[in-house]
Amino acid sequence: MNVKVRPQLLTMKAYAPGKSSEEVQREYGLDKIVKLASNENPYGTSPHVSKVISSMENFAIYPDGAATVLRKKVAKYTGVKEDQLIFSSGLDELIQIISKALLDENSNTVMATGTFPQYRHNAVVQNAEIREVPLQDGRHDLQAMAKEVDDDTKVVWICNPNNPTGTYVNDKELGQFLQSVPSHVLVVLDEAYYEYVTAQDYPETIPLLDQYDNLMVLRTFSKAFGLAAFRIGYGIGAASFIQQLEVVRLPFNTSMLAQKAAIAALEDLDFVDRSVSSNAHELQKFYEICTRHNINFYPSQGNFIFISIPGKESAEVFQYLLERGYTVRPFPNGIRITVGTKEENSELFDIIEKMVLVKH
Numbered sequence: 117m118n119v120k121v122r123p124q125l126l127t128m129k130a131y132a133p134g135k136s137s138e139e140v141q142r143e144y145g146l147d148k149i150v151k152l153a154s155n156e157n158p159y160g161t162s163p164h165v166s167k168v169i170s171s172m173e174n175f176a177i178y179p180d181g182a183a184t185v186l187r188k189k190v191a192k193y194t195g196v197k198e199d200q201l202i203f204s205s206g207l208d209e210l211i212q213i214i215s216k217a218l219l220d221e222n223s224n225t226v227m228a229t230g231t232f233p234q235y236r237h238n239a240v241v242q243n244a245e246i247r248e249v250p251l252q253d254g255r256h257d258l259q260a261m262a263k264e265v266d267d268d269t270k271v272v273w274i275c276n277p278n279n280p281t282g283t284y285v286n287d288k289e290l291g292q293f294l295q296s297v298p299s300h301v302l303v304v305l306d307e308a309y310y311e312y313v314t315a316q317d318y319p320e321t322i323p324l325l326d327q328y329d330n331l332m333v334l335r336t337f338s339k340a341f342g343l344a345a346f347r348i349g350y351g352i353g354a355a356s357f358i359q360q361l362e363v364v365r366l367p368f369n370t371s372m373l374a375q376k377a378a379i380a381a382l383e384d385l386d387f388v389d390r391s392v393s394s395n396a397h398e399l400q401k402f403y404e405i406c407t408r409h410n411i412n413f414y415p416s417q418g419n420f421i422f423i424s425i426p427g428k429e430s431a432e433v434f435q436y437l438l439e440r441g442y443t444v445r446p447f448p449n450g451i452r453i454t455v456g457t458k459e460e461n462s463e464l465f466d467i468i469e470k471m472v473l474v475k476h
C-alpha cells in the first residue's frame with residue numbers, strides 16, 4: 117500500500133466494540149446477557165419516543181440542518197438562548213468538532229488520565245500535544261491541571277461527573293479553576309451524566325456562561341434520556357464561539373429521526389425523573405454491598421460505579437461476571453459497572469458476593 121495516512125494515525129487503533137451479547141451468549145451457553153458495560157439507560161426509552169418514531173414517514177427529504185424545533189425545546193429545557201446551542205451526532209462528534217476547530221500541531225490540550233478517552237483520541241488525530249494529569253483519588257486534580265496551561269493551550273477537558281470513576285468537581289473547585297485559567301483557553305465541561313447528579317454542591321454551569329465566554333458545556337440524550345441508538349447530543353457556549361464551531365459541523369450531522377426522538381424525549385421528563393431516582397436508590401445498594409465486603413468504590417454521580425476488589429485483578433473479575441451473563445467495563449485498576457434495574461442488580465450482587473466469599 118503506497119497511500120500514506122498522516123503518521124500519527126499509525127500509532128492509533130480504531131474503536132473496538134466489545135463482543136456482541138449474542139456472541140457471549142453462544143460462547144458461554146447462557147440464556148441471557150445483562151449489558152452493564154456502556155452506561156445506557158437500563159429502563160430503556162420513554163414510550164412516547166417509540167410512538168412518535170413509529171408514526172414517522174417520508175424519509176426521502178434531508179433533515180433540518182439547523183434542528184430548529186429541537187433547538188427551541190433545548191433552549192427552553194436548559195434556559196439558554198437558541199444561538200448558544202450546537203447539535204451533534206452524540207457528544208463523540210462534538211468532541212471531534214471542538215478538536216478540529218481548535219487543535220493543531222502547534223497547540224496543546226490538558227486533560228485527566230483516567231477519563232473519557234475521546235478527548236485524547238481526537239487530540240492525537242489533530243497532532244496536538246497532550247498534557248495529561250493523573251486523577252487524585254479518582255478525582256480531577258484541577259490545581260495541577262491549571263499549572264499545565266500555557267500560551268499554547270487551546271482546550272482543557274473536564275469530565276463532570278467523571279467517566280469512569282463517577283466522581284465530580286464541585287462548584288467551589290470549578291469557580292477557582294475558571295478564575296485561574298486565562299481567557300484564551302476553552303474549558304469544556306462534559307456533563308453527559310448531568311441529569312443523574314444528586315450532589316448539592318455540583319456546579320450549575322449555565323449561569324457561569326454569562327461570566328466566562330471561554331466555557332462550553334456538553335450534554336447528551338444518550339444516557340438518562342435513553343436515546344443512545346439515535347446519536348444526539350449538544351453543546352452550550354458563547355453564541356459567537358458556537359457560530360465558529362458551526363463551520364466545522366457537517367450540514368446534516370443529526371438525522372431527522374434523532375431530532376424527533378430528542379423532541380419527544382423532552383416531552384416526557386417524568387421518564388427521566390423516574391430513571392434518575394431509581395438510579396440513586398440502586399446506587400445506595402451498591403454502596404452497601406461494597407462496604408459489607410470491603411470492596412473499594414467511588415461514590416458516583418452517574419449511572420455507573422467504579423469498583424475494585426482487593427486481591428483480584430480486574431480482568432479476572434470481568435471474566436467471572438462475563439461467564440455468568442454480566443458484561444461490565446474493565447480498566448487496569450478496577451471495573452466500571454452500569455447501574456442496572458433492581459432485578460439485574462440483585463442478581464449481580466449475588467454473583468459478586470459468591471465471588472468475594474470464595475476462599476483461596
Ligand SMILES: *Cc1c(COP(=O)(O)O)cnc(C)c1O
Binds near residue numbers: 278279308336349
Ligand atoms: C457516553 C459519554 C459521552 C458520549 O456520549 P454520546 O453517546 O456520544 O452522546 C461523552 N462523554 C462522556 C463522559 C460519556 O460517558
